Amino acid sequence: xxxxxxxxxxxxxxxxxxxxxxxxxxxxxxxxxxxxxxxxxxxxxxxxxxxxxxxxxxxxxxxxxxxxxxxxxxxxxxxxxxxxxxxxxxxxxxxxxxxxxxxxxxxxxxxxxxxxxxxxxxxxxxxxxxxxxxxxxxxxxxxxxxxxxxxxxxxxxxxxx
Amino acid sequence: xxxxxxxxxxxxxxxxxxxxxxxxxxxxxxxxxxxxxxxxxxxxxxxxxxxxxxxxxxxxxxxxxxxxxxxxxxxxxxxxxxxxxxxxxxxxxxxxxxxxxxxxxxxxxxxxxxxxxxxxxxxxxxxxxxxxxxxxxxxxxxxxxxxxxxxxxxxxxxxxxxxxxxxxxxxxxxxxxxxxxxxxxxxxxxxxxxxxxxxxxxxxxxxxxxxxxxxxxxxxxxxxxxxxxxxxxxxxxxxxxxxxxxxxxxxxxxxxxxxxxxxxxxxxxx
Numbered sequence: 001x002x003x004x005x006x007x008x009x010x011x012x013x014x015x016x017x018x019x020x021x022x023x024x025x026x027x028x029x030x031x032x033x034x035x036x037x038x039x040x041x042x043x044x045x046x047x048x049x050x051x052x053x054x055x056x057x058x059x060x061x062x063x064x065x066x067x068x069x070x071x072x073x074x075x076x077x078x079x080x081x082x083x084x085x086x087x088x089x090x091x092x093x094x095x096x097x098x099x100x101x102x103x104x105x106x107x108x109x110x111x112x113x114x115x116x117x118x119x120x121x122x123x124x125x126x127x128x129x130x131x132x133x134x135x136x137x138x139x140x141x142x143x144x145x146x147x148x149x150x151x152x153x154x155x156x157x158x159x160x161x
Numbered sequence: 162x163x164x165x166x167x168x169x170x171x172x173x174x175x176x177x178x179x180x181x182x183x184x185x186x187x188x189x190x191x192x193x194x195x196x197x198x199x200x201x202x203x204x205x206x207x208x209x210x211x212x213x214x215x216x217x218x219x220x221x222x223x224x225x226x227x228x229x230x231x232x233x234x235x236x237x238x239x240x241x242x243x244x245x246x247x248x249x250x251x252x253x254x255x256x257x258x259x260x261x262x263x264x265x266x267x268x269x270x271x272x273x274x275x276x277x278x279x280x281x282x283x284x285x286x287x288x289x290x291x292x293x294x295x296x297x298x299x300x301x302x303x304x305x306x307x308x309x310x311x312x313x314x315x316x317x318x319x320x321x322x323x324x325x326x327x328x329x330x331x332x333x334x335x336x337x338x339x340x341x342x343x344x345x346x347x348x349x350x351x352x353x354x355x356x357x358x359x360x361x362x363x364x365x366x367x368x369x370x371x372x373x374x375x376x377x378x379x380x381x382x383x384x385x386x387x388x389x390x391x392x393x394x395x396x397x398x399x400x401x402x403x404x405x406x407x408x409x410x411x412x413x414x415x416x417x418x419x420x421x422x423x424x425x426x427x428x429x430x431x
Contacts, residue, residue: 001168018168018211021198041199042266054239054268060198061269064168065191065213108264129351130263 003067007032008076016063023047025063026073034074034103038132045131048104049073055111057130072110074103085148086110093144097135105131109145118149164201166208170216174299174328177217182301184210185323191215192234192274195266214273214326225250229334234327238267238275238285250337253362257288260345263352273327276312279319279378286313286379287343287360287371292336297329304328313378339364342430344422345373348409356410357418359398361426368394370423375402375415391427395420 004013007030014029026032026049038046040059047059050072077084083091086106096102105128112119112127119127124145125138133141146154168191171177181188189208191197192215200206214220215235222233225246232241241247241258248255261267261275261284275285276296288294289309296307298321307320314320321327341362347353358373370382382401385394404415 017165019165040202042195042262045263045265048265051268055265056269057195057265060194062168062191062194062198062211064170065194065215125351127264130265 001064003063005063005066005068006070008072018062018064020063021059022049022051022061022063022066022071023058026058026071029063032073032075036100036103038100042130043132044101045104045108045128046101048107048131050107050111053111053114055108055127072107074106077106077110086113086144089144089148090141093140093147095137095140095144097133097137101131101133101135105133105141109141112145113149118151119145121146121154164204164207166201167210168213169210170213173217174219177212177214177326178299178301178324180210180212181326182324184212188212190277190326192277193237193266193270195262195270196274196278223247225334227334228331229336230254230332232272232330232332234271234273234329236272238262238270238272239264241272242267251288251292251332251339253292253339253341253343253360254285254288254332256341257284257343257360260284260343260355260358266352272330276309276330277319277321277327279313279315279317281316281377281379282355282358282374283379284343284345284355284358284373287358287373289330289332290371290379290381291341291360291362291369292332292339294330294332294336296327297331298325299328300325310381316377336364340430341369342426344426346410346418346422354409357404357415357422359419359422359426361423361430363430370394370398370426372398372402372419374409375404375419377403391424394427395423398423 026035036046038044042057042060048055049058052069108128108131124142171180187209191211191213220233220235223236223244238258238261272285275283294309296312298305339362343360345358346356355374360371362369368385372380380401382398385397404412406412
């Protein structure tokens, strides 16, 4: 089937098999490999993209379902050599170690900040609860978001509960 | 996915009913996809045809009227949390919605899917049971309405038969204003399936409990009264469930924690 998608502001029209996931379509159909596949079943969040304004696990969405949709991926963040504000703050706070979870983390944070310019640490943690980081960088990620939103004293200490 | 299937997206409810009628054995309904797609990927389900329930007019409608809050099959968990009607009139529904999975999954998973999937650990079922909600079930031959207290038939089983779909969930207007709290025991603070969950509601002098992950289906307990002591209340709730030991917890742990939660809820929900 033929589908049309607007990804990072560009309109793409492509043939795709009806059983193709959005993740696979983005990576293999469009060649945008910034979005990662981790678990493939909605646990890890590495495949998170923004679909019509909402962060979703693209591994559990069919490309066929979202014909006509507007999508943002990590490739839409930097403009040329200039990183986005979220990326700059992640870099400043060393919120990246291996980097595999980062594209998904950035997308989840991006959705959070659309409606909430001053999130609390709890709200940040909730926004990224579906994004696993196995380098244990959550503290720095929360700090990066707090700093970015003008709350540099809002620390993101990892709580063991 | 390597496994291949056809994708169909009916544009009216009648067209959907006709398609389901024609694909009773080889068709599967796709709502949020957060269970179906991993199940297909893992080889647990092999539908030849996947029928998208989200694309017909009105499927994504959530509205409050004289008969209560109505939710179509494409209404997501976060649609509920964003609905002013749900937040103001049904805080218990929102409390359970908030406990379900992760933010990304709540953006995609549907309320109807969560109950049709009929997992014992459904987080929406406790709210729908305590609030006295009903399922409006449609097929090519007609419509029937089943209260959620009679909707679940076993582990991953409901009263739906092939050809039928859950067209709407209706939470009665009479339940608006019910207060309550859902306590869900998880291994981590973030998104996880429940080890056990207990919801208690208090509305117009009436107490209700619903328990998830403690029996083949989510369980409603409406026999506890204000006069019961906390121990008596816990005894009544425990008499209605039959938890098992599995990878997430032992039977003994579940039994103990249900008692703890019932006592805590009686003290906290005012």
